[in-house]
Amino acid sequence: MATAHWSVPPQSHEQAALCHSLTISCPQPPGTGELRRRLEQVGELADGVLWERRTRERSTAPAARRYAEQEARRPLRATSGPRLRITLVRHTDDVADLVLVASRDALSRAALSDLAGFLTGGSLPRARRHGTPRGTGGAGAAPPAGPEWGFGDLARRGHVGAARFSTTVRENPVDRKLLTSAAAIVLARYDAEETPRIALLDSDAAGPHALYTYVFKYDEALSVAGFLAVGPETSEPAGEPATEPGGGPAIALGMVFGEWDEARRYHPCLAPVFPLTLQVEQHPDRSWSGTCWYDEGAIDPRIARAFTDQVVHVAEWLADLGESGEELPLSATPLMSAAHAADIVRRGATPAIAATPTAGSTVHGRFEDLARRHPDAVGVTDGTRTLTYRQLDEQAELMAEGLRSSGVVPGSTVGVCLERDAILVVTLLAILKSGCAYVPMDVTYPHERLRYTVDSAGVRLVVSTVDVFPVVEGVRSVPPEELVRLGERSVPRGRTTSSDENDPAYIIYTSGSTGRPKGVVVPHRNVLALVDGTAEDFGLGEDDIWTMFHSSAFDFSVWEIWGCLLTGGQLVVVPFWITRDTGEFHALLAERRVTVLSQTPSAFLPLVAQDRESPAELAVRLVIFGGEPLDARELLPWFARHPQAECRPINMFGITETTVHVTAQTVTPEAALRGSRSVGRALPGWSVSVRGPRGEVLPVGAAGEIWVGGAGVALRYQGQPELTARRFVIDPVTDERIYRSGDKGRMSPDGSLAHLGRIDSQVKIRGYRIELDEIRNVLLGAPSVSGATVVVHHDESGDRAADRLDAYVVLGRGTTVAGVAEHARQLLPDYMVPATVTELDVIPLTINGKVDVARLPAPTAPRPAETESPDPVGTGSADRLERDVLGIWSRHLGTRVGPEDNFFTLGGNSLLVVRVLAEVKGLGAPKIAVRDFYQNSFARQFIQLVRERMTLASDAPAAPSDEREGRRR
Template sequence: MSRSQARRCHSLVVRVPGPVDAAGLRQRLCAGAAEARLGTGELRLWEENLPFGAADPAAAHRRRRESERPLHTSALPLRAVLLRYADGDADLVLVARHELTIGDDPFTFERAGTPTGAATGRRPALEWGLGTPADAGRTGEVTVPLPAGLRAGPALLRGAVALVLARYGTGAPVDETRRTADYLAEWESTGTEGPPALTGSGVGVRVERAKPGERRLPSLAPELPAELHFTLYDGGRASGLLRHDLGELTPVVAERFAGHVAHVAAQLAAAPQQPLDAVELLTPQETEAVLRLGISPATDTTTAGRTVHGLFADVVRRQPDAVALTAGDTRLTYAELDAMAERAAAGLHALGVAPGSMVGVALERDADLVATLLGVLKAGCAYVPMDLRYPEERLRYTVENAGITVVVGGVDAAFPPADGVRVVTPDELRALGEGTGPVAPAQDPAAPAYVIYTSGSTGRPKGVVVPHRNVGALLDATREDFALGTGDVWTLFHSSAFDFSVWEIWGCLLTGGRLVVVDHWVTRDTELFYDLLVAERVTVLSQTPSAFAQVIEADRRRREPLAVRLVVFGGEPLDVRMLAPWFARHPHTGCRLVNMFGITETTVHVTAHTVTPADVEVAGRRVGRALPGWTLSVRDPRGRLLPVGAAGEICVGGAGVADRYLGLPGLTAERFVEDPYGGGRVYRSGDRGRLRPDGGLDHLGRLDSQVKVRGHRIELDEIRNVLLGHPAVSAAAAVLNHEVPADPATARIDAYAALREGTSTADVLAHARGVLPAYMVPASLTALPAIPLTINGKVDTAALPAPAATGQEERTEPGGAPADEHDPRAAQILKLWGHALNTEVTEKDNFFELGGNSLLVIRVLREMRELGLPKVTTQDFYRNSTAGRFIALVRESQG
């Protein structure tokens, strides 16, 4: 029978004490049917004799099955079945379509004017239900365990459900500063239907009065994902039943939800003078169980109690002649890399840099970078990596904020001068350390190892201070599970200013692997990078999903065998559906794909989930259980623990929690808090998630204005504050958009500003480029008379207009000669650019000023190859990013 037919029917079960007069019952049924003009010719009372008593569990199962069996569309609108039990009692089961109402007297019926009860429109979602889509249409049933002595009425029961749903983060919010009595009084005044507090929650509530032994179902199949049916009996006794669609609400979560309703109802009834915020959602036993669910015990090793350079020294002693690092033509053994780092450490001491100091490192990805980072650690200092492609103002701020006096910078890329700061090259640093003897490095695992700066909502980046012991704990947590060892070849693909590099460098070198340093321009050319993966026989690859999407595309075209056995995703949410082409060529048993949720403040990674083709089918958001030594919990805005399924703020504790934000005690106290449930400090991540019954985590996005774009963590408020720093900007906003929904390559930041008269958007964007790194500069800036606000004074993003196309005033002149407007090659390239950027492009336009990014560069170059156009390197693209110059470059390549 279809589910739609079940929704068109309702039922009533009435206990008939023995001795049972079946003939009398049939006579009364026919009389009621005749009164309702049903026609009694086909009405009959079906009888079934059962070999057990009315109180037997088998009887309950039979009653339920019969009362939930719908009518055929062509049948009479009523079916009556008498279930006779061995002890002489019986149950009368009546099933009717909604066009027929069964009265309080089960033998009186009334035709409704129109069929009622069937669900109409789109059903609200039940985000916290964690149901199984394959079970959609099947009905589950859970008893609400109301206390035996509870005197319940409609107001108490409906109020309890509304408060539980508010704590779950769905339904209407509740002012929890009120007294319980005042809260319930509002529910008393709303009558039997109740206020619209449950609207849109996906949960229905029905409260009815009944005689002992009666059981009414307003619909044989739930019209909503979950429906609570409360029955009130004489004397104040109440019973409750939760019926739910198994496709949307799993039995484990359903049972806990029903328990929460009962627990809250008992507290509301017992203490009418207490404030609502004193009501506990979870029992002490469930609180302990949920906390335990988010804990992964630490592995039994001593790595976490060591320094990074101490652990590296262990590897050097074990395999001094093994190759530690490959960077272009450079190959260094572990002993050679150790010696370079020793000289760098001695050079820092020669410069008077004291242990515990912060040392800036502003180098391209090469062998010098890795040796310098290790040298800083050997000197007892913490390294502060800086990307030379960041604006000078941002680099100066980092140096000043960290109190840096020495920066190790490259020869070709000059570091901006700063007062009191000495800039030395790696060669100069090592020369200073020649002949000074080995440095005796400090071995304090609690000392800072590095400080990485992340986007900050105040308009300035914030430095995250991470101690040595956290890095060791990360290796402890992953080494055995990922089978990391001396046979592995890793890539250093990411900027040292991005915390993914911590995992790549030390994950490799502290487990004895070989680190392949990937040149900046190779990371931006997927074909070259794929060649490198093949040539170097890379086995461990760390990628943002956006970058790996390009690898999948290259892999689809190429046939060279890859040696990759482990791919670690991080930096941004993973849409598992993108992995289908990869699984088509690479069995998941041969190459393991691991989705890892992580935060700089919790040492790169927090969870791990191995992705399989089954995950691709369900398109879930799983990021897995906490790593060994880490803890996970989900909290509400007041910091209270939430149950399995309910969405809230992800809080992370355990071995990975960083020390602090550098120089920001207020923000540190706000985000790094003592756990009221015990267990030390936890970091309030600002990420939204929910815990699953198996302890795994679903990542559901952000709670604030932070976004992830191509692996970069961006505070939209930082962009807004930078725009407000322009003297002609009176108000501003920044939003994340996608040219193509769910396509990470088309992610872009669009900004809006209220400008004083005479100010151009080009001037404001130039100001932003001088402060923000390239990945944070808005792709567009739209001038508005005023920024629209909600009634709460926040930016009303729904009221913002579509981003303005880049104006001519923001476009740069090409450096080369313009192409002939009738040149078919020029028209072809302009069309390619326009398609990628979703806008009309002229020869005067700059690819990046129109919103282009590294992923779109790769896409354009790939499409050029497919069209048979000359090959252009990514480096040449960046150097000729104006359409006119790019067209001239292609002409020259054609000879």
């Protein structure tokens, strides 16, 4: 397919879109005087209408053709000038090109052709003028905005591309209807959420009669024959015609049909009227050829070429289908050949990086190798305890011996429910050394969720501290220090349990749509592939200092722990309360000189604000974003203090089922200004592709489900073979095992992936993966609840800290909203408990039987009567401090707060806590730790705490004058 390009200044785009041109080759060109006489006969002679140009080339030279083409693409001036321009381009061999450029509202294509014929010796043309041009104002309008799937480059606005295409001569020829229908099918695949609409531009008509908008009743369950029989349903365009380029047309595709004439080159528009404007002309042999005109500011050239190729492919497929179209559904229509689809899939894969020959094949084997080579390097620290690689390895080996002595056999699962500290890391390594898989659980989880997890994973021993893990029949809870004692008494020591790279390393439980979490089984090889695939590009090594910020039950911790310890880095385990206090966390980053920081975007934003206020200098060189979509614009304040040359932000897309990370994209200041949604290309060893509902490969630009293949694909869901079979499938294109992610995305022409959220009811809030159906099923399990739904509330300002879950329930007699909320708290972790529970008489449904979110009322926040305040604290009268604190709470929670309200019951979260404490400090109060806030989360309690701290501060004795002077110095 050939392509051509030229430029149209944005301020001239509308005028160019309203013009068309016709070029005729004249072997025996008329003289200038003859042209003038003929123009007088048709009343077209006026100043500025007739021009003559000479080239220094023979007519057969490419340069001569280009010159004529330039004249044919040069639009008329603004509305005050003539509506016609005629240029005779004479070449050195006495051959000329006659170029006519006119406004479509002044002369139709037929009138233009008749006039050209008369000027070159034909008969006097029939009157085909259109009269006064209409709607040609606004010459400063910009080129048409492109669809999201177009991936246009704004820096290329005004650069017009022309992609050529053609059909072949076949037994069952393609006709105009098949071409239009094929274009509708292709358009529907690119934008599945929109009804395909195509504008047909009639170059022989003017004004509102020049445009017909075809709306296709597209249903993939319909048979191909049924779709073609129904055909397009014509609808008149409302308001201004869609051909007005300055109006930001909603229609992505326009088509212009005509007859091929080798001697007459016709351009229906001198700038694209629509983002994609297809000019199609039929040849005498009933084949078609054409040009796709597009503005590169709206459509990437590669997508324009692919789109037109697919229209031709589908049209020819429809023509050859014959009677079999009665049986085949529209969903069976192939947009491209199998070879082309396979090529798209190949482009989404990145070759793996080979591991070094000496590297171990298991996580603990790789660690042991590093411990032998760098025994005295610091491996892990938590602020109170520091262990070198040798000490970490020895402690883990003792604990592994203790596990063996406790009856744990290789291949079994061992639960871990510990606070975040260095001993947690020792325990995880010990479990791997014993030949087992670890099952991490957060100490804050409700007991019922902990019981379900150990039962589902087949856990018989849990490493946990006293009084943390609930009593579960058949499950022993053993503290880590007891395992160490058992290991010290065990003989012989240092036994190595043989493990295979295919053995499970861990099982992490994520939210599940059935109402119960689902366990993802990940083998050793996947973790090693993740480290090997990132170490070189990220420059990971023994000079790096990492943080373990996240819970071990969140798979981001897999990256933090093993990404650090398998590349020789130092791991700083961040205590829970410091992760909740942005000021203390920033101070820790500065004090420990942390170089590699992993964060969800929601957690990072408060850190950016803290960094602007803190004089402490950070040493962070890599910021790894994951867990939720990143709005790159939010990084602009960070770039102001941390240039990209010093700190590299990397946006990563990933899923627990594909081992934490799948893609990586370095975020530049330019990308941040654009608000880029790119998550980059697949990591080495991984592959990504975008598929339709039946697994068909979608073209570049089209939105669909992200399928992930390669080194990160997990083994299975624990104990759920049916779910495993549905989500872990064999790819019909590559015959490789692949994971259907349920995430929505589109591939860009450069092979990078844009992440567009979820297809199903799964959401991400502050990095946590949540299945709304799991919460709904838990609510339905409460006594006398007959209906329930859960929605995500996004703050209008876009502030993710204010995102919350709102639940709506239909209650029977004897059940209260407070009782339902308490039921949810007993089964769900804090981040999944709805911030509000609102009672309804009935859940509103759409005509399709789905929840009608638009008809759900504003949520009802729990009031004091529905909460039980522990040991109410007297606050005295409603003085200024009380009013100020309640005002701060109300503003951040988005609801009126009373003295008896609980911050977290009203939808508060850790990010809002940090903001509230910052504002309270502005009232003149001393610094209040996040831990103190959590322990005084009722408004009355917190106000009393602030009052007491302010009193203590005011009663403190003043420093001696010499001490004050010393501080000043």
